[in-house]
Amino acid sequence: xxxxxxxxxxxxxxxxxxxxxxxxxxxxxxxxxxxxxxxxxxxxxxxxxxxxxxxxxxxxxxxxxxxxxxxxxxxxxxxxxxxxxxxxxxxxxxxxxxxxxxxxxxxxxxxxxxxxxxxxxxxxxxxxxxxxxxxxxxxxxxxxxxxxxxxxxxxxxxxxxxxxxxxxxxxxxxxxxxxxxxxxxxxxxxxxxxxxxxxxxxxxxxxxxxxxxxxxxxxxxxxxxxxxxxxxxxxxxxxxxxxxxxxxxxxxxxxxxxxxxxxxxxxxxxxxxxxxxxxxx
Numbered sequence: 001x002x003x004x005x006x007x008x009x010x011x012x013x014x015x016x017x018x019x020x021x022x023x024x025x026x027x028x029x030x031x032x033x034x035x036x037x038x039x040x041x042x043x044x045x046x047x048x049x050x051x052x053x054x055x056x057x058x059x060x061x062x063x064x065x066x067x068x069x070x071x072x073x074x075x076x077x078x079x080x081x082x083x084x085x086x087x088x089x090x091x092x093x094x095x096x097x098x099x100x101x102x103x104x105x106x107x108x109x110x111x112x113x114x115x116x117x118x119x120x121x122x123x124x125x126x127x128x129x130x131x132x133x134x135x136x137x138x139x140x141x142x143x144x145x146x147x148x149x150x151x152x153x154x155x156x157x158x159x160x161x162x163x164x165x166x167x168x169x170x171x172x173x174x175x176x177x178x179x180x181x182x183x184x185x186x187x188x189x190x191x192x193x194x195x196x197x198x199x200x201x202x203x204x205x206x207x208x209x210x211x212x213x214x215x216x217x218x219x220x221x222x223x224x225x226x227x228x229x230x231x232x233x234x235x236x237x238x239x240x241x242x243x244x245x246x247x248x249x250x251x252x253x254x255x256x257x258x259x260x261x262x263x264x265x266x267x268x269x270x271x272x273x274x275x276x277x278x279x280x281x
Contacts, residue, residue, distance in 0.1 A: 005153060007064075007222070007230060010238045012086040013149030014103045016063075018043035018113055019079040019140040023131050029076055031126060033210040039080055040065060042116040044219045049112060050104050051088055051220075057103075059088035059096045062222035066156045067215040070164040073182045073193055074203040081159075083152055086145075089221050095237060103143055110141040160216055164207040173197070 020028055020039060028035035044063055051057040063082045071077035087097040118135050121127045146152035165180060171192065172179040178200040181190040195203070209215060218224060221233070 005150065007227070008149050008153065009085050009230070009234055010148075011097070012101065013146050013152060014084045014086060015142075015144050015146045015152045016043075016047060016082040016084055016103075017079055017140075017142040018046075018082075019077075019142075021134060021137060021139055023134045023137070025076050025078065027126055027129060028078055029206055033213060034124065034126070036067060036078065036209075036213065038117060038120050039078065040067065040217055042120050043080055043113055044082070044217075045116050046109055046113040047082065047084070047104070048220060050109055057088040057096055057098060059090040061085070061088040061220045063219040064222055065217045065219065066159050067209075068159050069207045069209075072185065074164055074180075074200075074207075076203075076206050081156055083146075083149055083156065085149070089233075095233070101145060106141045106143050107138075109143075110139045113141060114139045164204055 018039065020035070024035070044065065047063060048061060051059065051061040061084060063084050065080050065082045067078070067080050069076065069078045084103065086101070086103065087095055090096050114135065117139075121130070169181045170178065171181060174197075176197055177194055178197055179192055179194040180200075182193055183190050218227070220226075221229075
């Protein structure tokens with residue numbers, strides 16, 4: 001975490017998410033190494049290709065990708081998150097900032113991602129097992145601003161070492177059933193899910209990665225070959241962005257006093273805890 005934090009540039013950041021569609025997940029579960037590697041390779045290639053368009057960046061971007069395979073209820077939901085600085089490097093080495101705080105149009109990025117994934121699998125034996133409608137559906141790609149990136153980095157960090165479920169979410173178990181807590185998407189309250197012991201084990205084990213698989217990868221100017229040059233880039237960008245980002249965070253704090261001290265984004269009230277009895281002396 002500290003090493004990644006040192007690599008953060010003094011610029012705004014975006015969080016890009018590429019999700020594998022439902023129709024591919026059964027096949028992906030049986031050939032995890034192939035599909036996970038293809039997911040990484042094609043999603044990064046799609047983003048780098050769109051970044052070369054002068055309408056968006058016009059140069060090489062940098063990306064840190066983290067693979068995530070589970071949904072909140074332990075279902076198989078493979079997707080990859082990328083932390084992306086809001087700009088790129090041109091052919092002359094000049095920094096090219098994004099325009100109007102906008103990185104990519106997700107619909108265009110989704111189509112490129114889908115096409116590259118299809119092309120990458122065409123030479124594989126499993127390609128004929130893929131339903132043809134998969135290549136006609138819209139693939140889910142999401143992009144959002146995440147301030148200076150520190151908040152998103154803290155969000156991604158647990159995925160590197162954490163397993164699909166922690167012990168504190170398991171509320172009851174015996175030889176036959178396991179009951180655990182999960183929070184459905186779009187809700188703020190936990191629900192209980194009770195599964196047969198074998199089904200719980202099956203759901204858990206499907207998130208064990210292939211032996212030796214690397215779940216954190218770097219692309220563009222954040223790749224290992226180019227990373228030594230980040231110090232020079234950091235120094236050149238600090239003068240440009242430091243005062244700008246400080247001013248943006250100040251404006252955010254004035255409008256919304258409850259702001260995250262890490263990334264400057266507004267914190268949303270999820271609810272209040274009612275008082276039970278009088279306060280302690």
